[in-house]
Amino acid sequence: MEVLVAMIIFLAFILPLIVQMSASVKINRGKDKMVAACILEQEAARLKMFPDDVFYTKRRTINGIEWIIKAAFQGNELKKCTLSASAKGKKVDQVIFYLYEKKN
Amino acid sequence: MVVKVKPPSISHIKHQTFNITQYLTYNSGYTLYLVMVILFIAGILFTVSLRASSVAHIQSVRHIHSLQAKFLAQSGIARAEYFLNGGDGHDLNWETDRLEETIDNFGTIVISCVPFGLLSKINSTGNRLNESYTLEEIMGRDIPRTIESAITLTGHVGGLVLAKGTTIQGTVVLHHGTVKRGNNKSPIPGSEKWVKQMESPPLPFDIRKITDFMNESANTIALSISSKTALNGHCTITGSNDSLLTSNPLIINGDCSIGAVELDNVSVIVTGELKINKGALCRKSSFLAGKITIVNGISKKSLFFSNDVLTIKGGVHKAQFFSNDSIVIEKEAQFPGSSLWISHRIQDNDTTITGGIVFSEKGNYSGHAVCFTDSIEGKSEILVGPSVALGEGSVFNGTIITDGDINLKRVTVNGHIYCRSVVAVDNKMSYKNWLLGCSHAELEKEIPFPLIGDLPAKVSLIE
Numbered sequence: 001m002e003v004l005v006a007m008i009i010f011l012a013f014i015l016p017l018i019v020q021m022s023a024s025v026k027i028n029r030g031k032d033k034m035v036a037a038c039i040l041e042q043e044a045a046r047l048k049m050f051p052d053d054v055f056y057t058k059r060r061t062i063n064g065i066e067w068i069i070k071a072a073f074q075g076n077e078l079k080k081c082t083l084s085a086s087a088k089g090k091k092v093d094q095v096i097f098y099l100y101e102k103k104n
Numbered sequence: 105m106v107v108k109v110k111p112p113s114i115s116h117i118k119h120q121t122f123n124i125t126q127y128l129t130y131n132s133g134y135t136l137y138l139v140m141v142i143l144f145i146a147g148i149l150f151t152v153s154l155r156a157s158s159v160a161h162i163q164s165v166r167h168i169h170s171l172q173a174k175f176l177a178q179s180g181i182a183r184a185e186y187f188l189n190g191g192d193g194h195d196l197n198w199e200t201d202r203l204e205e206t207i208d209n210f211g212t213i214v215i216s217c218v219p220f221g222l223l224s225k226i227n228s229t230g231n232r233l234n235e236s237y238t239l240e241e242i243m244g245r246d247i248p249r250t251i252e253s254a255i256t257l258t259g260h261v262g263g264l265v266l267a268k269g270t271t272i273q274g275t276v277v278l279h280h281g282t283v284k285r286g287n288n289k290s291p292i293p294g295s296e297k298w299v300k301q302m303e304s305p306p307l308p309f310d311i312r313k314i315t316d317f318m319n320e321s322a323n324t325i326a327l328s329i330s331s332k333t334a335l336n337g338h339c340t341i342t343g344s345n346d347s348l349l350t351s352n353p354l355i356i357n358g359d360c361s362i363g364a365v366e367l368d369n370v371s372v373i374v375t376g377e378l379k380i381n382k383g384a385l386c387r388k389s390s391f392l393a394g395k396i397t398i399v400n401g402i403s404k405k406s407l408f409f410s411n412d413v414l415t416i417k418g419g420v421h422k423a424q425f426f427s428n429d430s431i432v433i434e435k436e437a438q439f440p441g442s443s444l445w446i447s448h449r450i451q452d453n454d455t456t457i458t459g460g461i462v463f464s465e466k467g468n469y470s471g472h473a474v475c476f477t478d479s480i481e482g483k484s485e486i487l488v489g490p491s492v493a494l495g496e497g498s499v500f501n502g503t504i505i506t507d508g509d510i511n512l513k514r515v516t517v518n519g520h521i522y523c524r525s526v527v528a529v530d531n532k533m534s535y536k537n538w539l540l541g542c543s544h545a546e547l548e549k550e551i552p553f554p555l556i557g558d559l560p561a562k563v564s565l566i567e
Contacts, residue, residue: 008139012146019153030164037168044175078186080207093168096210098179100186102562 035062036085036092043069043083044095051101077101166235172211173237176230180205180213181241181565184226187217188243188555188563196245196555196563197313199224221407221424222314222444222554223566225388240388242405244442244552246562250308251503251520253277254544258304258507259524261537266292270539273546277304306507308522309557311476318426318448321392321409328355328373338376341365360393362386362401378410380419396427398437405566427459435464435495442502442551442566443471449491449508450478457488460508465495472553475506490527502551514541518548 039060046053058069067087074080079101084094183205187194203215211232218225220242229238254274257264263281266272276283277300282291291299328334334355341348342363348354353371360374364383371390372378378393380386384401395412403423408414414427418436424444425431431447449459461475475491491508494500494515503520504510510521513528521544528535552566 005135005139009142012139012142015146015150019150022157030161033164033168037164037171041171077191078182093172095172095175096179096207097175098182098186100182102185102189102564 032087032092035065035067036087039067039069039085040083040093040095043071044081044097047071047081047083047099051099073099169232169235170237173230173232173235176207176211176213176232177228177237177239178230179207180215180228180230181226181239183213184215184217184224184228184243185563188224188245189561190559195559196557196561219317220390221317221409221426222446222556223424223552224555242388242566243555243563244566245555245557246550246564247503247520247547247553248309248557248561250557251505251522253300254520254546256304256308256520256522257525257537258306258522259509261525263291263537264526265535265538267538267540269541270543272298272539272544274298274544275300277302279303304522306524307476308505311556313556314446314474314476314554315448318409318428318446321426322411322428325373325375325392325394325411329357329375331355382419386423429458431461433461433463433467433469435467437467439469439471441470443469444554445471445473447473447475447491448478449475449488460490461492463492463494463498463500466497467495468499470501471551472503473505474554475508477507492523501547501549503553512539512542516543516545518545519551520547 039062043058054071054073055069056071058071060067060069065087067085070084070086072082077100079099080096081099082094082096085092184198186192187198188196199217199219201216201218203217205213205215207213211230214229214231216227224243225240226243227238227240229236252275254272254276255264256277258279260279263278264276264283266283266285268286275298280301283295283299284290285292333351334357335348336357338359338361339348339356340361340363342365344366346365349365349367349370353373355373357375359376359378360372361379361381362384363381366385366387367389368387369389372392374391374393376393377395377397378391380391380396380398380401380403382400386401386403386406388405390407390409392409394410396408396410396414398408398416398419398421400418402419403421406423407426408423409426411428413429413432414425415432415434416425416437417434420438420440421443422439422441424446426446426448428448428450431445433445445461447459447461449457452458457477459475459477461473463469463473473492477488477491488508490511491506492504493511494504494517496514499516499518501518503522504517505522507524509525509527510523511527513530525537526539528538528540530540552564555561555563
């Protein structure tokens with residue numbers, strides 16, 4: 001009987017702890033996604049403003065985490081750009097957009 | 105087995121020493137209650153934290169999907185720019201009701217591009233999983249190369265005279281003759297560097313697109329008289345919730361007065377007179393009417409076509425104005441950004457030509473004015489006055505293009521003038537091809553031009 005009660009009390013304490021841990025993992029993942037979104041938005045805006053300032057791989061450190069931004073281009077006048085952001089060896093997210101370089 | 109023990113009464117406690125350890129040890133039901141309470145609290149914590157974490161996670165995922173959809177929608181605009189600039193064999197007249205493009209396994213772009221006056225209205229929707237983002241933009245082009253000179257005089261009327269105080273920045277194109285200063289007989293020294301002598305067409309571009317649009321608009325008004333959905337009589341729209349606004353297009357057989365109301369993306373056809381009053385806000389809307397009087401109000405990226413005189417008395421406007429008669433702009437009207445004024449001069453009877461654009465004095469105008477005349481070749485009995493009149497003390501940023509004459513003196517023009525000749529009356533003396541106290545400079549900021557003229561073009565969004 002006492003063992004059962006002890007187990008229940010133990011579980012009652014441990015369960016929220018586990019949930020909190022899983023939540024913090026999820027929040028961290030969400031946080032990574034938000035950071036990735038911001039990085040991708042910035043880099044895309046930079047590419048649109050300065051289409052000649054093309055890069056293929058870029059490294060940025062944000063809050064002590066190193067982010068790798070990769071860019072791939074397809075096409076000539078109307079370029080299809082794929083920008084992806086990776087952290088801790090994992091690709092977090094990407095954006096695809098067209099970049100139109102106006103004729104002179 | 106749970107043994108129920110009666111708790112000691114108050115009077116019992118008073119008379120005996122109560123041992124709490126002994127009480128808890130032999131009363132195990134209490135532990136069960138305690139465990140249940142803890143479990144209940146843990147359950148609440150569990151649910152709350154689970155909910156909070158999943159909401160945060162969903163929000164961040166939705167945010168990035170929404171961002172991806174926004175990029176796809178912007179890509180649709182880039183695709184439209186590419187096509188309008190001549191990409192893949194298209195041209196400035198490219199239009200589509202629906203063009204769907206799938207981007208790998210990432211998402212889709214749905215584009216529609218329809219003419220909106222002399223500009224194009226582009227609607228682009230980016231779809232990424234469950235998120236979609238829509239952009240609607242109006243597009244124009246850069247100023248065609250045929251109008252790049254500061255002043256082009258197409259008439260066979262000799263040179264140009266710059267009166268005292270007149271300055272010009274840029275090239276002057278004349279049919280023949282030179283540019284002189286005041287009553288000097290010799291040309292301005294060094295002027296051969298910035299004066300070109302060449303034959304220029306009456307208008308620097310093909311006007312078929314303009315005439316087609318204006319004829320189509322006039323026909324739409326004429327046909328709306330027999331429309332089954334038309335409302336007969338005088339209508340007044342004073343509130344955004346007005347039931348009249350539920351029909352699009354709103355056709356009125358009679359006059360219409362628009363008060364303090366917000367009109368977004370609506371189309372209004374009025375066979376009589378349309379009045380826009382104070383408090384009206386028209387966005388991306390089109391108004392076709394027999395006659396238009398804009399008393400006040402704000403118009404943004406809108407379109408006004410009038411078969412008769414179009415009068416702009418006041419208000420703040422960034423729109424396209426078309427008239428098969430005159431466009432009269434009074435000095436209270438403001439035109440920040442870019443506007444378009446197009447007047448079609450038509451032969452009214454054997455001796456009269458109607459139409460023209462009149463900019464009142466001391467105004468500040470930003471945009472492009474085009475005035476063209478029906479062919480009157482071989483009709484020497486018709487006397488034609490100036491097509492465009494720019495009031496004294498005005499500042500005009502943009503281009504003034506006409507196959508007729510321009511009346512101007514003591515004005516500032518930043519941009520380009522393309523006309524047959526310049527006329528002015530000063531101290532009861534009339535002058536032809538004299539610039540009296542005018543200041544001309546290059547356009548500082550490019551103002552989107554209608555989608556007419558030759559390629560190559562740089563198509564861009566109108567802010």
